[in-house]
Amino acid sequence: MGRMRGLARQRPGRYLVAVPSAAVRCGHRLLEGSVVSDMLDEHLEYVSDQARMALFRQAIGRVVKPGDSVVDLGCGSAVLGLMSLKAGARHVDAIDSTSAIDLAKGTLQGAGFAGHAHFHHALTSRVELPREADVIICDHVGYFGFDYGLIELLADARRRFLKPGGAQVPRRLRLFLSAVDSEGCRKETSGWAAPEVPAEFHWVRASALARVHPMQLKAADLIAAPAALADLNLMEDQPDFMSWTATLAIEREGVIDGLLGWFECELAQDVWMTNSPVNAAAIARPQAYLPLSEPMEVNVGDVVQATIMARPADNVVVWQVQRPGDGALLSNSTLNSGFDSAVHRLMSLRPDHVPQLSAPGRARQIVLGYCDGKRTRAEIHEAVARDHPRLMPTPAELSRFINEALAQDASS
Structure with missing residues (x-):
């Protein structure tokens, strides 16, 4: 559960936090202090989410057997590793590339499991383990499910760490989509074009529109009936490039500001976790809001075709909406969210591109x-x-x- 990067390498619950005065002597020291404080706030939110904790405890209780060896991918505070050890696991390999690994060490050692855990301060993909595991566990479920490296993490760990016939948590991911008419979402993306901002800076708003925004929305913010988008078996490898299309039925007159994506994640058999805006039992994790480049007026009974394309390993998401009536296609992409051109960024991903050191x-x-x-x-x-x-x-x-x-x- 280390730090999210890029489009959804941002984790839920990021806050501005106080930093000790000794840390403000220079910019990089301020950053170091705020990152540590931010990490603690982030993981405090995770372990305080009772709904999420209960679901993972239930799933691990069904999957982990006494004597099992467990690998906790992107372990963060190692709360899932702790659950596994309490469920009878013999050993946990806790892996995290961030400073949260120290939080994990303190947690498991303080709980009396020092002799039953090994800590790896590295990216999971760069770790080699001396033994195969009975179970791999991971909570890199992003706002939209797939957008925090979950698919790649599990695929790599399954190939290199998991015994044949071993178990993993989670095991399935269902994705859902709807259209949004929300004043809160409009405010989220309009800051750079606000009246108090000098007009010369209004162009920056285009960057805000080309990002995936974490938003905690409710059913009242949806203008279309939720639609199933994809069903991914996380026990199997998935393609590098994925494309899904959903038909959205408009239920009230208004304006589509953007799309909203969320997940239902099967942690273990019949144990499901969701951040759905229409489910009262949802965990405290925002959904993924994808703004349109311009608002789209719709009426009751309209049908809107929406397509999501993604290359999760490259943090690339493209979303398209076909306007009812004239069929015009509105497209947006995280490739446009930076200050480099989309063409430049696409070129840099080509295998024949020759990179130069900065x-x-x-x-x-x-x-x-x-x-x-x-x-x-x-x-x-x-x-x-x-x-x-x-x-x-x-x-x-x-x-x-x-x-x-x-x-x-x-x-x-």
């Missing part, structure tokens, strides 16, 4: 070149400062940059 990349390469397994940290600082004194604008910034490079890419 200036920070070249600087990091220089620093890591001195990390030879013989030099101390002080000797690396001295050598870089001697040979590349202009690598950073000031000696103080050079020292900070070296520390960051070593902390991120060198062993402790």
Whole structure:
């Protein structure tokens, strides 16, 4: 349950938090402090969601057997690993690439399971385990279900970690779609075009319209009947590119601001978790709001065709809506959400594209070149400062940059 990136590598429950005054001496230290505080708030929300906790406890109770070996993918606080150990698991491999791994260590060790857990501070795809597991568990279920790397995580772990015939949580994902007429959604995407914002900045609104927004909507915000979009068996590999189409029946007159996607996720047999806006038992996880590039007026009885296309591994989602009447197609994509052109970003994904190191990349390469397994940290600082004194604008910034490079890419 590490940090979400890109379109849905943002996790629910992100807040602005207070940072100790000692952390505000410079920008990067402020960022480090806020990230840690943010991580704690994020995982506090997870473990406080009683509906979610109850469902995972029920699912793990059905799947994990006494003596099982369990792998907790993107473990975060390791709350699912803790549930597994309490259910009788012999051993848990807890994997997370973020600072949440320290939260996991403190949790399991404090609960008396220090001898039954091994912690891996790395991306799951870069971890090798000495044993195959009886069960793999993961809660990388995003706002739209597929949008937090869940499919790729499970596929990789199933191939490399799971015993033949082993179990996994979750096991199935159903996706749903509707159309939205919501003042809250309009406010979410209109900030850069607000009257108090200088007109020269209004163009930035286009970027806000080309993003997947986490929104906690209710049935009253929907202008169309919910429609089933896809049914994915997470026990099987899925294609890199996916495309789904749903027919949305308009139930009241109004304006479609965008589409809303959500999930129903089968954690174990007959144990389902959802963030549906029309289900009173939904967990506290926002849905995925996908704004249209322009509002679309509709009437009761209209039928709207909506298509979702996705390459989850590349954080790319495209959504299209066909306007009733004239059949005009309104399209939007997360490829348009940055300040690089969509064409540029698509070109960078081509296999024959030749990438070039950026200036920070070249600087990091220089620093890591001195990390030879013989030099101390002080000797690396001295050598870089001697040979590349202009690598950073000031000696103080050079020292900070070296520390960051070593902390991120060198062993402790």
